[in-house]
Amino acid sequence: MKDMHAISVTVNGRAHELVVEARRTLADMLRHDLGYTGTHLGCEHGICGACTVIVDGQPVRACLVFGVQADGAEVRTVEGLADGERLSDLQQAFSDHHALQCGFCTPGFLMLTEAYLAENAALAESPAELTEAEARELVAANLCRCTGYQGIVEAVLATARARQKPAGP
Amino acid sequence: MNGWIGAAVPRKEDRRMLLGRGRFTGDLTRPGLLHAAFARSPHAHARVGRIDGTAASQAPGVAGLFTAASLGHPCLLAMLERDEFVPTGMPILAGDRVRFVGEPVAVVIADDAYRAEDAAELVEVEWDPLPAVASIETAGAAGAPRLHEEARGNRLVDLLMFDDDRLPQIFAEAKATVSATFRSARVAALPLEGRACLAEWDDRDDQLVMYVSTQVPHQVRSGVAQALNMPERSIRVIAPDVGGGFGLKCVVGREEVAVAAAALRLRRPVRWAEDRQENLTAAFHGHEQRYQVKAAFDAEGRILGLDAEIDCDTGAYSVFPFTCAVEPLMAATELPGVYKVPAYRARGRAVATNKAPAAPYRGVSRPQIVLVMERLMEKAGAALGLDPLQVRRANLIGRDDFPYTGINKITYDEGSYLESLDLAEKRVAEQAWPAERDRLRRRGQHAGIGYACFSERTAYGTPAMSQRRMRMTPGYDTALVRMDPTGEVIVTTGTCGHGQGHETTFAQIVADRLGVHPDQVRLRQGDTDLASYGWGTWGSRSVVIGGGAAGRAADMVAGQLKKIAASQLEASPADIELAGGTARVRGDDTAAIGIPELARLAHFQAHRLAEDLRYGLEARATFDPPGTFSNSCHAVMVVIDPGTCAIRLHRYLVVEDCGVVINPMVVDGQVRGGVTQGAAAALLERVCFDAAGQPVSATLMDYLAPTAAEMCAVDIVHLQTPSRFSETGAKGMGEGGTIGAPAAVLNAINDALSGTDVCFDHIPVLPHEVSAALNGAP
Numbered sequence: 007m008k009d010m011h012a013i014s015v016t017v018n019g020r021a022h023e024l025v026v027e028a029r030r031t032l033a034d035m036l037r038h039d040l041g042y043t044g045t046h047l048g049c050e051h052g053i054c055g056a057c058t059v060i061v062d063g064q065p066v067r068a069c070l071v072f073g074v075q076a077d078g079a080e081v082r083t084v085e086g087l088a089d090g091e092r093l094s095d096l097q098q099a100f101s102d103h104h105a106l107q108c109g110f111c112t113p114g115f116l117m118l119t120e121a122y123l124a125e126n127a128a129l130a131e132s133p134a135e136l137t138e139a140e141a142r143e144l145v146a147a148n149l150c151r152c153t154g155y156q157g158i159v160e161a162v163l164a165t166a167r168a169r170q171k172p173a174g175p
Numbered sequence: 176m177n178g179w180i181g182a183a184v185p186r187k188e189d190r191r192m193l194l195g196r197g198r199f200t201g202d203l204t205r206p207g208l209l210h211a212a213f214a215r216s217p218h219a220h221a222r223v224g225r226i227d228g229t230a231a232s233q234a235p236g237v238a239g240l241f242t243a244a245s246l247g248h249p250c251l252l253a254m255l256e257r258d259e260f261v262p263t264g265m266p267i268l269a270g271d272r273v274r275f276v277g278e279p280v281a282v283v284i285a286d287d288a289y290r291a292e293d294a295a296e297l298v299e300v301e302w303d304p305l306p307a308v309a310s311i312e313t314a315g316a317a318g319a320p321r322l323h324e325e326a327r328g329n330r331l332v333d334l335l336m337f338d339d340d341r342l343p344q345i346f347a348e349a350k351a352t353v354s355a356t357f358r359s360a361r362v363a364a365l366p367l368e369g370r371a372c373l374a375e376w377d378d379r380d381d382q383l384v385m386y387v388s389t390q391v392p393h394q395v396r397s398g399v400a401q402a403l404n405m406p407e408r409s410i411r412v413i414a415p416d417v418g419g420g421f422g423l424k425c426v427v428g429r430e431e432v433a434v435a436a437a438a439l440r441l442r443r444p445v446r447w448a449e450d451r452q453e454n455l456t457a458a459f460h461g462h463e464q465r466y467q468v469k470a471a472f473d474a475e476g477r478i479l480g481l482d483a484e485i486d487c488d489t490g491a492y493s494v495f496p497f498t499c500a501v502e503p504l505m506a507a508t509e510l511p512g513v514y515k516v517p518a519y520r521a522r523g524r525a526v527a528t529n530k531a532p533a534a535p536y537r538g539v540s541r542p543q544i545v546l547v548m549e550r551l552m553e554k555a556g557a558a559l560g561l562d563p564l565q566v567r568r569a570n571l572i573g574r575d576d577f578p579y580t581g582i583n584k585i586t587y588d589e590g591s592y593l594e595s596l597d598l599a600e601k602r603v604a605e606q607a608w609p610a611e612r613d614r615l616r617r618r619g620q621h622a623g624i625g626y627a628c629f630s631e632r633t634a635y636g637t638p639a640m641s642q643r644r645m646r647m648t649p650g651y652d653t654a655l656v657r658m659d660p661t662g663e664v665i666v667t668t669g670t671c672g673h674g675q676g677h678e679t680t681f682a683q684i685v686a687d688r689l690g691v692h693p694d695q696v697r698l699r700q701g702d703t704d705l706a707s708y709g710w711g712t713w714g715s716r717s718v719v720i721g722g723g724a725a726g727r728a729a730d731m732v733a734g735q736l737k738k739i740a741a742s743q744l745e746a747s748p749a750d751i752e753l754a755g756g757t758a759r760v761r762g763d764d765t766a767a768i769g770i771p772e773l774a775r776l777a778h779f780q781a782h783r784l785a786e787d788l789r790y791g792l793e794a795r796a797t798f799d800p801p802g803t804f805s806n807s808c809h810a811v812m813v814v815i816d817p818g819t820c821a822i823r824l825h826r827y828l829v830v831e832d833c834g835v836v837i838n839p840m841v842v843d844g845q846v847r848g849g850v851t852q853g854a855a856a857a858l859l860e861r862v863c864f865d866a867a868g869q870p871v872s873a874t875l876m877d878y879l880a881p882t883a884a885e886m887c888a889v890d891i892v893h894l895q896t897p898s899r900f901s902e903t904g905a906k907g908m909g910e911g912g913t914i915g916a917p918a919a920v921l922n923a924i925n926d927a928l929s930g931t932d933v934c935f936d937h938i939p940v941l942p943h944e945v946s947a948a949l950n951g952a953p
Contacts, residue, residue, distance in 0.1 A: 029289065043202035044195020046418070048367040049451040053875035056367055084195035093193055101189040104844045108674030109192025110199065110367040110418030146884035149875070151367050151419050152674050154847030154912075155883035 013077035017042060018086030026073040032066070033057045035073030036083060044084040044113050048149065055148030058114040058121075059083050065121035065147075084113035087120065095168060096120060099161040107152030114148050119162050123169060136166040177754050179683040179693055180903065183840040187678040187693075197416040200371035200388045205444035208373075209238050211434050212291035212447075214281040214298035215457060216273035219309065219529040219868025220320065223271050223280060224301030231283055231297040236290035239441050240298070242281045243270035246436050249402040251427055251495040254646035259334050260500060261326045265492035265532070267402060267432045273302075274322050274491035275529050276870055277457030282433045284445055307529040307868035311465050311486045314526045322491060322527040331489060332500045332525040336507040337583065339518040345480035349471030351558040353551055358937040359543050359917070361463035361488065361862040364536045365880055368418020369449035370458060372431045374438035377411075384411045385435055388418065390425040390671055391711030396703045397647065398427035398495050399435050410435075414701030417673030421852070422536040423459055424673070425713035426494040455878055456870045460862050461536030463488035464502065464543045472555045476566035480518040483510055483547070487540070489525040490532040496647040497535055499525040504643055506540035508583055512548050513592045513630045513806065514570040519582045529868040535713060541914040542853060545629040549918035550936055553925065564600060567628055568593060578899075587630065588906075590806040591894045595830040596628050598892060599808040602828055608812055611826075616930075621815035622825070623927025627918035630806040633907025634719035634900075636799040651799035652716075653707035654724035656685060656732050658792035660778035662756070662771030664689060664696040666728075669709010670721030671701045675909060676841040677717055683837055684722045684903060688729040689736070690753025691770060707795070715805075715907025718837055723798035723902030731794030739773050739788050803898040805833040805906035809850070809919040815927050820945040822858055822924060824887045831911060832894035835904035839893065842908060847889045849912020855881040856913070857920035857938045 009028040014021060017040060026035050031050075036042040036059065048056035050069045057068040060082040087094045093101070096119060106112040122144055126133045141162045142155070150158060191197050214231075216223075228240040243249075243266055250264035269280045281298045285291035308314040308322070314329040322329055346352055372387040383405070389395050392412040400407045417424065430447055438445040449458065467484040485506045489499035503523030510521055552570070556563030572579045577589040603609070608624055615622035632639075637650035655667045666685055670677065682696035689696075699705055709721070737751040740758035744751070744766045751758050758773060760766035774792060781789040812826040829846050836842050859879040863872045872878040897904030917938050924940050933948040 027289070034288075037202070038204070042195070043199075044197070046199070046368070047201070047448075048369075048418075049875050051451065051874055051876075054367060054451075084193075088194055093190070097193040100193055101185060104186070104840050106189060106192055107676070107844055107848065108367070108417065108419040109188065109197050110416075112192050113195050116193070142883040142886075146882035149367065149880050149882060151365055151421070151852070151880065152848045153844060154849075154851035154889060155886050156847050156888055157844065159883060 011074045013074055015076045015079055015081060017081045018083060028072065028074055030073045031069050032071040032073050032076050033068035036068060042083045042085055046110050046113055048111060053149065055118060056111045056114040058117045058148065060117055060121045065118050084116055087116060096165045099165045103157040103161040103164065105153060105157035105161040111148060111150045115145060115150065115158055118147055123166060127169065132170065135170065136163060138163060177687045177690055179686045180835065180837050182683065182838065184679055184683055184693055184838055186676045187682065188676060199368055199416045199418055200373055200386050201448040203373050203386055203415065205375060207443055209284045209286060209441065209443050209445045210288040210291045211437060211445050212283050212295040213279040213430065214283065214295045216269065216276055216278045216280060218273060218302055218304050219276050219307035220305040221273050222303040222305065223269060223273060224303060226281060227299040228281060230299065231294040234290065234294035234297055236286040237283060237294045238286060238443065239284040239437060240281060241268065241437055243268040249432065249436065251398055251402050251429060251432065253493040253495040253498040255498045255500050256644040256646060259332055261323060261331045263323050263331060263492045265429060265495065267429045267436065275531050276868060277453065277531060279429065279433065282437060284437050284441060309528055309530065309864045309866055309868040311488050311526050314528050322529065326527055329527040330524050331493065331527050332503055334503065334507065334523050336521045336523060337519045339520055341518050342480045342482055342520055345518055346469065346471050349479050350474045351472045351555060352469060353554045353558060354469045355550065355554065355936050357466040357468065357547050357550060359462050359464050359546065360939060361460045362536065362856055362860045363455055363460055363862055363878060364421035364423035366419030366421055366423055369451060369454040370424065370428050370430065371448040372434050373444060373446040374435045375444035376438060376442050382409050382411050383435060383439060386413050386415055387431055388424060389414050390420040390673055390713050392671055392701050392703050393669060393708050394496055394711060395427050395431060399432050402432045403436060411704045414671050420673045422461065422534055422713060425711060426459060426497060426534045451875060452873050455873050457531055459494060459534030460490065460531050461533045462542065462856065464506065464540065466543065466547050468547055468551065470551050472559060474559065476555055476559055476561045476569040478514060478516055478570050481511065481516050482520045485521065485523045487525050488528050488533065490528060490530045492532045494532050494534045496645065498645065499533065500643065501535050502533060502540045506544055509541065509632060510544045510547065511581055511583055512544060513572055513628055514548060515572055516582050530864060537852060538910045538913040541631065541910065542856060542917045545627055545914055546918040546921060546938065549627045549922060553922055564596065564626065567596060571596065571628065587804045588898045588900050589896045590630055590804055591832045591896050592628065592630065592806055595806060595808040595832055595894060599626065599810045599828060599830045602892065603810050608826060612812060615814055619817055621817060621927040622812065623923045623925065623929065624810065624812050625919045625922030625926055627809045627915045627922065629915050630804040631715065631908065631911040631914055632802055632804050633715035634800055634803050635714050635716065636720065636801055638801040649710040651797050652709045652720045652724050653795060653797040654721060654728045655795045656725060656728035656793065658732055658774050660774050662691065662695065662774040664691060665699060666696060666725050667699045667706045668721045668725060669706045670717035671711045672717060673712065675712065675717065675845065676838065680718055680837045680841055681722055681725050684726045685729040688726060688733050691756055715909040718905055719800060719803055719901050719907050720798050723800065724796050726902045727796035727798060728794045731796060732792050735792055736770065736773050739777060739784060740768050742785060742788060743768050798902055800900045803834065803901050803906040805831065805908045805911060807831040807911050807915050809915040811919045811923045813920060813923040813927055815945060820942040822940065822942065822945065824854060827887055827889045829889060830892045830894065831908065832896050833908035834896055834898045834901065834906040836893060836895060837903065837905055843891050845909050846891055846912045849910060850889050850916045851881055851886055853913040853916025854920050857917040857940065859885065859939055861939055
C-alpha cells in the first residue's frame, strides 16, 4: 500500500495542498503533481544539480529531498524567477552571455546562482566583488554538457556586479 | 544580402528555456499515462532461460509486461552492403542470450513510474552465465568466447581500406621511422537529459505518435517501422526540446521501440525516461580505440608513408542505422587528415565485446586520428631533431593545393591549415606562453604547451556517405519555406537541433534572402509529419545541409516575391531588391512596396496577379553537398602539480575556420563546449569495466564529467575561408572542439614531462598514472 501524507507547500508564492507518497522526491512532486516541469532531472543522485530549487532560501537538490520534507516550506523554482513575462536580470544575463545551449541544465544553474546572490545581498556588510575564480567554484556545483561554462561564469559575474552597484538616482 | 549572416543575433531558443517553459519529453503527460521500466541483465554474457513475470504482473499498478517472445522477437537490423560486414540484429528485448550488463530482457508497464520500477525488480530470470570478453585484446585472443557465432575473432568489420605496395621499401629507406600504439578510453556522451520517449496510439489519424528525445526523428520512424513491420506513414515521431545529444541520440534505442510496441498493444499512452545509471551502462558509448601505427619521414620531416592497424571496441551490437562500421571506416578513411601523405595503408576493424554498443559520439574517430597524427608529428620532430611545428608545416596541405584530393581519395575544399597554425603560434608568442611556462617550471611545476592541427570533415552528403555502403544512406535534407498572408515566414526542415541554436541561425539565413527580420522567421523541426524525409542533426551537417536547403528554398520564394513586386511597380524582377521588409526598385527610392502587402496580394487577391504569380508563396528545395572541411589549430598550456600530479588546464587558444560564420556567438559556444568535452576525454572521462564485463562507472561519482572548476577560459580567433561546396559558404563546425582538444592536451602533458623519460600515448591521462610514471610504479 502507498504510504500517503497530506502536506501544504508554497511554490513561487502560491499555496498548494496535496497528498503525496512518502517516497516521492520533491523533484517528482514539483514536476508531476504540481506541474512545475521547469525543474529538470539529470542524474537523480545529487551530482548534476539540474533539479536545484530554493527551499526556504537555500539551494537544494530536489532529487535528494522527499516531497513530504517540503511540508510547510517556501519553494522557489525557475518558473518564479521572471517578473511576469519579463526576464530577471540573471535570466537576461544568461541569454546575453550565451550561457545556455540545450537549456536542460539551465534552471538548476539559475536557481543555484539566485540563491547565492540573494544570500550575499542579505549579508549585513556588503561582500567583496565576486572574482572569476569564485564564480567558477560556485557554478562547479552543477554540470552543463553544452557550453563549456565560460558563458555561465560570465553571466554570473555580470549579474553579481550589476546587483552590487549602488541603486541609481 | 541584408547582413543577418555574421551577426550575433540573440537566440530565439533562450527565452522559453530561461523561463522554465522548455518542453522536454519527460515533461509531457497524458490522461491515463502509463510508465515503462526495464528488467535488465546483471551479466555481461549469459544464456537466458525461463523468464517468469508472474510476480511482476501481479504487482500493484502493473498494466502489462512484455518479453522478446511476447512481442514476437522484434529487432533493429543495421546493414552495410559489404562482404566484410557481419550483421548483428539488436533485439528490442533480448531473447535467448544477453551480451552486456544492462541489456533489457523485459519491459514492465505500470500506472506510476515508481511502481513500474518496483515491478521490474520482481521479474525472475534463469541466467546461465557465459565467459565474457571485455577488451579488444581478449576479444581477439585464441579461444575467446564469441558474441555472435558468425563473427570469427569477434570481428564485425575487418576492412583493408588502403594498401600501397611501395610501403615496405619506403620504410626500409626512410631517414626516420616512428612506431607507436595509441589508445583512447571508452567514453559516454552524457547529455544532461537522458533518453526519453512517450508513445500513444491516435485513432483519429490511425497513427502511432511518438515523442522522442532524439537527434533523428525520421530514422526513429524508420527503425520502429522496420522493427515492428509497420508502414512508415502510420508512425509520427516528434522531437520536442531535446536536452543535448552529442551523438547518443542519433541512433535508435531499443527502449524506444519497446515503448512503441507496448503502447500499440495496450492502446494507452506510455512514457519512459532513462535514469542516469541506465544511461551510463545500457545506452551507448564510443571512442574506445587502439591504433598501431608506423610512419616514415625524410630528413626534413616530410612524411613518406603511413601504416595503421585500427581496432574499435564496438560493444555487443551494431547500432541503427549507422552500424558498427562508423568508427573504423571513419578512422581508416580520414587518418591522414590535414597532412600530405604520399603512401598509405590502413586496416580498420570493429571488434565485438560484452559491453554496451558504440554509437557515433561527437567527433567519431576524429579525436583519435588527430591524436595519432599530432603525436606522430611530435615524435618525428624528436627523432629528427626538428621543431615539431616545422614538421607539421613540412606536411600541411597548403593554400595553393586546394581543392586537394588526398591519398584517401577525399577532396578537401579550401582551408587555412598553415595560416591557422601560424596565427596560433604568433598569439602564443604574443601572450608570452613560453615565458610563463618556463617561470612555472622554475617554481617546480610541470608546465607544458601542446598544439593540434586538424580539419573536421562535415556535412557529409550522399556523395560522401555512399562510400560506406550503408543500406540506409544518409546525407541530403529538404526544406520548405512558406510565407504567410502577413509576410511572416515558416521554415520546415528535416534536421533536428537540440541546443545548437538552429531556430536562430536558420532564421538568419532565410531572413537575408527574403529581406525580412529574423524575428519574422520561425523554424519548425523535429516532426516527421511536418518535414520531408530528412536525416536529423549529427556530423556537423545541419547549417550546411539543412540551412543550405532553406537558403535555396528562400531564394525561390524571393524570386516569386520579386516577380509580384515587379508586376505592381511596373519594373523588371531583376531590378527588384528585398530589404528591410520592403521590395524596392533598385536606384528608385519612390518605387517600393511592403513585403506584407505582397504576401497579402498573393494569398487574398490572387485573381489580380498573372497566372504564374498566383497561389501562395512557398517553395521546397533539397541540398546534398559532397562535404566541407572546417579547420582549426588548438594550443593549450597545462600545469601538473608535482605533488598530487593533478593536471590543470591553464590557457587555451583556438584558431578556427568554419568558412562563413552565420552567428559568431553560436560558433563560439560550440567551440567552447566541444573543447570542454575533448579536454575531459584527455583528463577525466572513462567508462570502466572489470575483466568480467561488469561496469564500474555507473554513477557521476565514478564517471567524471568536467565542471567549471576543471576548465579555463578558451580564447577563440576566427579565420573565414568560404567553402565552394556550401550554399552559404559556411562549413560545419559542431565537433571540432572535441576533435582537437585531446591531441593538444596530450601533447601539452608530454611537453610538461619533457624533462623526464615519461611519455603518454593514451587518453585519459590520470593523476595516478603520472605519479606512478614519475615516481616508479608501486
